[in-house]
Amino acid sequence: xxxxxxxxxxxxxxxxxxxxxxxxxxxxxxxxxxxxxxxxxxxxxxxxxxxxxxxxxxxxxxxxxxxxxxxxxxxxxxxxxxxxxxxxxxxxxxxxxxxxxxxxxxxxxxxxxxxxxxxxxxxxxxxxxxxxxxxxxxxxxxxxxxxxxx
Amino acid sequence: xxxxxxxxxxxxxxxxxxxxxxxxxxxxxxxxxxxxxxxxxxxxxxxxxxxxxxxxxxxxxxxxxxxxxxxxxxxxxxxxxxxxxxxxxxxxxxxxxxxxxxxxxxxxxxxxxxxxxxxxxxxxxxxxxxxxxxxxxxxxxxxxxxxxxxxxxxxxxxxxxxxxxxxxxxxxxxxxxxxxxxxxxxxxxxxxxxxxxxxxxxxxxxxxxxxxxxxxxxxxxxxxxxxxxxxxxxxxxxxxxxxxxxxxxxxxxxxxxxxxxxxxxxxxxxxxxxxxxxxxxxxxxxxxxxxxxxxxxxxxxxxxxxxxxxxxxxxxxxxxxxxxxxxxxxxxxxxxxxxxxxxxxxxxxxxxxxxxxxxxxxxxxxxxxxxxxxxxxxxxxxxxxxxxxxxxxxxxxxxxxxxxxxxxxxxxxxxxxxxxxxxxxxxxxxxx
Numbered sequence: 001x002x003x004x005x006x007x008x009x010x011x012x013x014x015x016x017x018x019x020x021x022x023x024x025x026x027x028x029x030x031x032x033x034x035x036x037x038x039x040x041x042x043x044x045x046x047x048x049x050x051x052x053x054x055x056x057x058x059x060x061x062x063x064x065x066x067x068x069x070x071x072x073x074x075x076x077x078x079x080x081x082x083x084x085x086x087x088x089x090x091x092x093x094x095x096x097x098x099x100x101x102x103x104x105x106x107x108x109x110x111x112x113x114x115x116x117x118x119x120x121x122x123x124x125x126x127x128x129x130x131x132x133x134x135x136x137x138x139x140x141x142x143x144x145x146x147x148x149x150x
Numbered sequence: 151x152x153x154x155x156x157x158x159x160x161x162x163x164x165x166x167x168x169x170x171x172x173x174x175x176x177x178x179x180x181x182x183x184x185x186x187x188x189x190x191x192x193x194x195x196x197x198x199x200x201x202x203x204x205x206x207x208x209x210x211x212x213x214x215x216x217x218x219x220x221x222x223x224x225x226x227x228x229x230x231x232x233x234x235x236x237x238x239x240x241x242x243x244x245x246x247x248x249x250x251x252x253x254x255x256x257x258x259x260x261x262x263x264x265x266x267x268x269x270x271x272x273x274x275x276x277x278x279x280x281x282x283x284x285x286x287x288x289x290x291x292x293x294x295x296x297x298x299x300x301x302x303x304x305x306x307x308x309x310x311x312x313x314x315x316x317x318x319x320x321x322x323x324x325x326x327x328x329x330x331x332x333x334x335x336x337x338x339x340x341x342x343x344x345x346x347x348x349x350x351x352x353x354x355x356x357x358x359x360x361x362x363x364x365x366x367x368x369x370x371x372x373x374x375x376x377x378x379x380x381x382x383x384x385x386x387x388x389x390x391x392x393x394x395x396x397x398x399x400x401x402x403x404x405x406x407x408x409x410x411x412x413x414x415x416x417x418x419x420x421x422x423x424x425x426x427x428x429x430x431x432x433x434x435x436x437x438x439x440x441x442x443x444x445x446x447x448x449x450x451x452x453x454x455x456x457x458x459x460x461x462x463x464x465x466x467x468x469x470x471x472x473x474x475x476x477x478x479x480x481x482x483x484x485x486x487x488x489x490x491x492x493x494x495x496x497x498x499x500x501x502x503x504x505x506x507x508x509x510x511x512x513x514x515x516x517x518x519x520x521x522x523x524x525x526x527x528x529x530x531x532x533x534x535x536x537x538x539x540x541x542x543x544x545x546x547x548x549x550x551x552x553x554x555x556x557x558x559x560x561x562x563x564x565x566x567x568x569x570x571x572x573x574x575x576x577x578x579x580x581x582x
Contacts, residue, residue, distance in 0.1 A: 003527050007520070007578045016515070038519055039536055039549055061549055063517035064579075129523060 005122035006129070007064065014068035014116065019075040024057045029147025033139030040066040040132060042139045044074075048147055053077045053085055063132050065123060070136035072116045082144065089137050092117060096133055097124040175476040177558050180468065183208040184559050194529030197564045202347050202375060202508040202555035203533055204397045207461075211400055214460035218453045226452055227426060227443075241452050244459030245442075248407055251462045252392070253383040259415065261442040262450055262458075265406035266374040267297040269393030270341070272408055272445060273370055274301035275421035277391075278339060284310030287336040289367070291353065292318040292545055293346040296538040298372040302341060316342070316358070318545060322349045322498050326357040333361040340369050344376030344392075348537045348553065349498040350481070350505035352376075359388050368414065374398055378557070379477055379506045381470040390414045396454065401461035405454035408445070415441040422447040473558045477507040480556050484509055484565045491572050493581060497551055507556035510537070513572060514581040518552040521575055525552075528571035530564075 027045035034041050040062030047055035056074040060067055073092075077085050091114065095103035103121075104113055123133045181187050184206045189196050198206060218240060224233035226241045242257070249257040263269045278288070288302045292315050299313075306313055314332055319325035324342070333340060340362040343353045355371070362369035369389035376382060377392075378399035384392055391414065395406035410418065420427055420438060424447035429437040438444035465473065482502050488494055493514035499505045513521060518534035525532050533553045536543045543549065554568060575581075 003524055003574075003578055006523070012579060037535070040519075063519040065520070126523060129519075132519065 002122075006126055008119045008122065010116050010119040011064060011068040014071040015064040018058065018067060018071040020057050020071070020078070022057045022059060024055055027055075027057075029143040031139045031143035031146060033135050033142065035062075035066075035131060035135055038062070038132070040135055042066065042070050042136050044070075044136070044139050044143050046140075046143050046147060048082065048144075051083075052081050053079065058136070060136075062135070063129075065120075065129055065132040066135045069117075069120060069133045070139075072120075073136045073140060076115065076117060077140070085140070085144070088114075089141060092120070092137055093134070095121055095124070096130050098130060098134055173476065173479050173562065175472050175479055177468065177472065177476050178561050180208075181559050181561070183210065183464075185209060185212075187559060191529040191531070192527050194527075197528070197530045197567050199554040199556065199560065199564065199568060200531050200533050201378075201398070201557035201560075202553065204403065205378065205400050205557050206559065207400055207402070207457075208464055210464050211402070211457050211460045215402060215453050215457045218456045223453070225449055237452055240456050240459075241450065244455040244462075247459040247462045249409075251382075251466065252377060252409055253385050254409055255385065255412065258440070258442050259384075259409055259412055261408040261410065261415070261445045262455055263393075263406050263408050263445075264404060264451070265395040265397070266372060266393045267301075269391075269406055269408035270297055270370070270372060271301045272421050273341075273391050273393070273410075273418070274305045276418040276445070277368065277414070278302070278305040278311075279308055280419055282306070282309035282311040282338055285336065286311040286338045287314050287334075288312070288339045288341065289314050289316065289333050289337045289358075289361075291316040291324045291342045291358075293324065293349055293351060293353075293542050294341075294343055294539065295347055295372060295374070296540070297374075298341055298343060298370075299541065302339070311338070315541075316354070318542070323351050323504060324354045324358075326354045326361075329354070329357055329361045330364070333358075333365055333367065335365050337362075337365055337367045340367050342369075342371065344371045344373040345379065345506045345508075346498075346539075346542075347375050347508055348510050348539045348542055348551065350508040350510075351499055352380075352504055352506065355387055355389075362390075363388075375506060375508065378465075380474045384409050396458040396461060399461055400464055402451075402454040402457040405451045405458050407458075412441065415445075418445075420444050420447065424448045426450070468558060476558055477556055478502040480560055480562065480565065481505065481507045481509065483562050484554065484556070484568075487565055487569045488572075491569065491576070493576070494572065497546055497548070507560075508553060509555065510551040510553045512548060512551055513575060514579065516575055516579050516581070518550040520579070521552045521572075524575040524578060525568065525571045528567055528574070530568050530571050532568075 024045035029046040042060040045057040093099040222236045224237040226238040246257045249260045359369045371392040373394045377394040392409045397403040427447040497510040522534035
């Protein structure tokens with residue numbers, strides 16, 4: 001179990017320079033995620049138009065894993081259809097060992113499948129930290145569920 | 151995903167104490183009494199620095215639990231047979247030991263509870279609920295554990311009483327300069343921490359008790375961190391109630407104590423009803439057993455009480471003065487070494503006369519949970535988070551801290567490993 005595998009450069013970069021940080025002026029979906037045990041917080045704004053995520057913005061505070069995961073997520077989902085986002089959520093959960101199955105990584109082309117998100121693969125070896133990486137994705141699921149309902 | 155654990159008790163040589171920090175109160179000879187200190191974590195010797203959360207248990211306590219269940223187990227108090235007599239004697243014997251340990255006037259002043267939280271709730275619901283009215287005040291401090299905040303909030307909601315708080319000074323101590331204004335005639339209860347589980351700060355024992363006396367309020371001490379780490383004399387402190395837990399002082403989980411002055415316990419109502427706590431029961435009402443039994447509804451944690459007694463025996467044999475001295479020295483060593491790490495900030499007094507061995511800190515922009523994970527890879531167990539003191543964390547303006555906390559079995563060599571691991575954290579996070 002290597003700490004270098006967990007705290008990869010790309011994770012630290014997203015932690016210190018979070019992408020799509022802030023709030024949207026007119027989000028169509030929103031969710032707040034917290035982990036009361038460790039205090040990690042994520043607040044997610046989404047703009048969904050014609051079945052596509054057109055904008056995403058995140059604020060939050062917490063550990064490097066939760067905040068980097070949120071940053072990478074926000075960056076990744078913009079421009080994706082809801083079906084693609086849904087698929088992505090499950091692939092990340094498989095990557096984190098939360099769901100069973102293949103995350104769809106291409107061993108021949110590392111980074112091609114999930115991009116920066118592949119750096120989260122190291123988290124699965126630290127079971128107590130998996131919930132940190134998952135928090136933004138659970139929040140995203142909640143935002144999508146709420147957004148669809150309204 | 152089920153976690154699997156390798157056999158933890160791989161034999162290994164004991165840690166050699168650091169020659170860099172000769173301890174005048176060396177208690178390292180006690181380490182073999184604690185079997186868990188022989189195990190490994192992530193391939194490294196366990197370095198347990200989370201005793202403020204719960205302490206490890208010596209063989210003597212484990213043996214007492216085992217002996218009780220193997221040879222004496224029966225329900226207490228009503229059995230007219232030998233085993234029940236033995237169990238009752240052991241249970242009540244533990245009460246005598248705990249009472250002596252804190253210099254209670256009589257054993258009946260010690261009520262066994264599930265722990266500090268349930269002790270404080272017992273006072274809130276058994277005394278507060280019956281003595282508070284709208285407009286009354288409950289005075290707390292800014293450094294309270296949630297266990298000494300939330301029960302009072304609940305009781306305030308029932309009674310219309312209000313909460314007021316003694317502020318935290320710039321030196322991480324409770325600022326008592328304005329105590330006579332804050333604790334005025336409206337205050338009926340002054341409840342405060344004897345020692346902060348976050349800052350390590352010793353509470354304003356003298357000032358808060360005196361202020362309570364002056365206005366006729368009762369004084370309640372959350373002594374969860376105090377009793378395990380300092381010699382405690384409830385007569386000298388002069389409060390009305392004092393709460394603590396066995397598991398933070400080498401004993402089992404699931405049991406603690408509420409000490410109360412006899413007359414206060416007499417005027418307190420039971421928060422729980424059931425078997426064991428009654429004198430007589432009719433269809434429409436019941437009368438209570440004598441203090442302390444009226445507060446001990448249901449079958450009590452008997453084995454745990456026996457283990458609690460064994461823990462108190464162990465601490466008494468070592469000597470609480472020596473334990474306090476040892477922790478002061480070790481905390482001094484830790485604070486001095488932590489001060490050498492750039493970008494590390496300690497939250498708590500620097501003077502060990504004013505504090506115990508719970509040391510909270512942050513390191514650069516590394517989140518405490520990341521720190522805890524990194525330290526764990528070196529076998530070092532520290533706590534990270536809000537430590538059940540969110541009002542204090544908000545006041546300090548930090549979402550979380552990492553906390554190393556010491557007990558009699560810790561040694562300077564373990565602090566050295568902590569320091570090395572913190573340097574490793576700086577490297578991993580590229581903190582310049």
